Amino acid sequence: MKEQYEVKRLDKPVDWTVEVPGSKSMTNRALLMAALSDGQVKLEGVLFSDDSRHFLESLVSLGFTVDINEPEKTVTVLGCGGNIPKKQAVINVGSAGTAARFLTAMLGFSDGEYTIEASEQMKKRPMQELFTLLTGVGAKITYLEMEGHLPVQICGRRNPKADSDQTQTDGKPLQLSLDISKSTQFLSALLLISPMIQQGLDIHITSEKTDGSYIRITRKMLADAGVEVKYDRKNYRVAPKAVYQKNHYQIEPDVSAACYFYAAAAITGGRALVGHVQKDNSQGDMKFLDVLAQMGCTVTEKADGIEVAGPAEGALKGISVDMNDFSDQALTLAAIAPFCNSDVHITHIGHIRGQECDRLHAMAEELTKRGITCTEEPDAITIKPGIPSPGIVSTYEDHRVAMSFALLGLKTDGIIIDNPSCCRKTFENYFDLLDKLS
Template identity: 60%
Template sequence: MEEIYQVKHITEPVNWETDVPGSKSITNRALLLAALCDGPVQLNGVLFSDDSRHFLSSLQSLGYEVQIDEPKAAVRVNGNGGVLPAHSGEIHVGSAGTAARFLTAMLGVSEGTFVINASGQMQKRPMQPLFEALISLGASVEWLGETWHLPVRITGAGAQIRNMEQEAVLNLDISSSTQFLSAFLLIAPMFPHGLKIHITSEKKDGSYIRITRKMMQEFGVEAAFDSCNYTVAPSNGYQKSQYQIEPDVSGACYFYAAAAMTGGTAKVHHVHLDSMQGDMKFLRLLEQMGGTLTEESDGIRLTGPSDGLKGLEVNMNDFSDQALTLAAIAPYASSDVKITHIGHIRGQECDRLYAIVTNLRNAGIICEEGEDWVCIHPGKPQPCQIETFDDHRVAMAFTVMGLGCDGIEILNPGCCKKTFENYFDVLDHLLGKH
């Protein structure tokens, strides 16, 4: 793809109907769950992207038999019942936070010594609470770069865990990432007497944790939560022969946001109100701003307000992937939009609060920021280039802003391959550019 994407300014309300790829979050959880099953598991609706390909190649590097059919969005994983097929090896997780956290946890409680490599972007992201928990269980970690960050050489605590005579107990801080908790919940069946996780941070739950628990339940293992502790009792492990992955609501939100912003309509196939994904809250947010949701047999339709978006103040802690999307359409609202409780997005693929403020100001939009909030004033975006900071969500969100004005260019649009590699092709098709 060219290194700059010119966003087409549209002057009419959109009238879109489209598909989006499978959920990245659900795909990568399903891959780990399938690997921990005993026997083959057929996964359908799989997202193929940079992140999931790194997860798949890592499983193959660890000795798992994996059959991949990209045209059919299908993967067959031959699970090994919670025991690694290999006792040594090297994996590369790329920029995939889920692969980095989930596979590090699995290797840390297995037997053997493994090297975990990552992209420069992932090497900067927080890992310390995960490593501290693994070390407390008996794993040993050699830092191959910066302390508490990838890359590492890790020797797992499998033998110590196998010889435990009672449930394992962990203390875990999830303020910088709930993926640490999801990682330990997913591998809990590898603990013969069960696992109890005491959450030490103020944040104790979240939408992605609820996805993890729901998927564990669908694979036959319950994770209980008493508002402070998560407990997984001893079990016979995960049991599943096939599993259907939901479409990615995060990816769908960009098309819904365009409909809300232009006063048009968008339907994304196979997205339904009973979805387990936390970003469904963004659709409810668009309702608060004046949109209308309609559930149809083949997906949800959102119709934007004919008289413009309403401003609001919203705590987006629990669906913060869409903070960028809301920020990108906020200039078109009739009053200020204030997004709060999103300090943790500074430690994601890039400092996303910095990305929001930088790009809005470059477009001539007035905004203020604090450590964990941003307030955006209405205004007409001016021509500018959007700096994506190699972050797929920055690229996709600010493309939506560009639909409503002239002269917006997206730098490095190829970064979308992390989760939605044909995003701009889908958009061009909807815009009639093909």
């Protein structure tokens, strides 16, 4: 792909019917669950991207038998009942936050010794809460660069060299405390590896935030596989001897990816239908459809997917919205905010400063460079209506910055996306698809 991509300005409303890749969140959860199952498990509708390939390569490096069929979008994993075939290995999680958190938790509760490597981007992202918890239950963590961050060497708590006494459980569940204010992936990781903890698991959440859309995806997938997670608004409990009992996963389309096409319909006054997205999809970004409806769009569920129709002439209403629970779409809303008829105020998104980049600052910086007035706060942003000026959008090696800010160019001449190939992380043919549609 070229180092820069100039977005084609549209001279009429979009009229699009598109298919998007499978959900990254569900793909990587299903891969871990398959590896911890006992026997062969097949995944269909799998997302193939940088993140999922790093997850797959890590499983192979750990000795799992994995059959990959990219054209058919399927993966078959031979699970080993909570055991890891290789007792010593090196894995590289790249920039994948899910792979980093999920696999670290699995290795921390294993009986092996491993090295976890990562990209420069992932090395900057928070991991300390998970490392502290794993150390507390007996795993040994050796930091290879910066303390509290990847890369690390990890000796699992079931390894004889670890500090954990596995015999002293007194018949009680393993008691853990966890702060999830920086990332709910820490909690999802522990719930996903609960079949490795035969005594059962009781997690007390110490942060103000105790739940979230991605945690609900995790709980639903576990329930569908026969593992019930009880939640009382502060504690999560998994009964002893949990076992995954599912040998087939159908991955939903990635609603996060679908939202870029829905947003295009919103700002152009056109229509976009994304195939196989339905209202019973479990992903948190479905809430973005409610936001678009409040802004004046019409959202219709059809047999082949959900369709969004923008208001005539793209006359979107401004909005004030708490996006804490579906913050991946904060960038999308920020990118279409200049085309609204009043201010857009996005709140409770301070945690996105610690993602692939400081996303809150990135949206303020890039909109300001394009002549749009913004007010950046520690946990929020206000964006005023305006006409974006032409220019280059920096993407900070962040796929969501690249995909979101391409929307500016559908209504403005001369918008150029720098480093469009960063979309390989989750949607490697995004700009190819945009070319075909335009």
